[in-house]
Amino acid sequence: MLNELFSHDFFMKMALKEAEKAFVENEVPVGCVVVCENQIIGKGHNLTEKLVDVTAHAEMQAITAASNYLGAKYLTECTLYVTIEPCVMCAGAIFWSQIGKVVYGARDEKRGFTKMGNLLHPKTEIISGILENECSELMKIFFKKLRET
């Protein structure tokens, strides 16, 4: 029962909620949550425009928040859910965190890290394609709106 509730879909929906926050703030809509024992211990959405800071990606903030919550640098028992495939920078941060699992929604053909080979820690499991359509749709609507304005 609990396993059904706390599914990959469930937490990806939480990441999507974060992405929607970015969307309404006119940021590229990417959202992320870090989960430990079925509890969200870190979350973030892209804030690069608002903070005028290229490092302010959703994953970076979620990792920092999760480490802050746990008081630990390493997130080996955690799962990171992110709506879009992480970029090289975020993959590097995920590597350092030694996080247990990365679950992403839609691929990023252009800037996704997988193009560069597997940059993650050998112990990190990768799952992709969770709520893929919802995750990519939000991006498509955002960039369509951006081109029109």
Place this chain on the structure above:
Amino acid sequence: MLNELFSHDFFMKMALKEAEKAFVENEVPVGCVVVCENQIIGKGHNLTEKLVDVTAHAEMQAITAASNYLGAKYLTECTLYVTIEPCVMCAGAIFWSQIGKVVYGARDEKRGFTKMGNLLHPKTEIISGILENECSELMKIFFKKLRET
């Protein structure tokens, strides 16, 4: 005359000063400065232990500080000096910043980004080997001390 004063060696010494701050705080001694028109507009040293945050690398902080100073996400007219070759995460951040030039001291054979190919922006120039011995020596002393304690 000014060009002599504001040489790569000069700014790498500033980055080394940052690295020394990390050293005395028992952090892996990496230091970084971001320079624009011969002025340091961002600096940082590794703070991953103190902040309990794998993202708190010297370069990340220096990039954030420089963008904050300029009020601009892109650092195309800037040079980043860092004592040790950036890791994949920092290379990713450097990519996003579109920084004009990256100057590093010593190579990081194990975690340096160049092993993964050139992850930087095509317009970013890379220079290496500036004060290489000083930069690597600080690391060697640090890890020797760490092993002994």
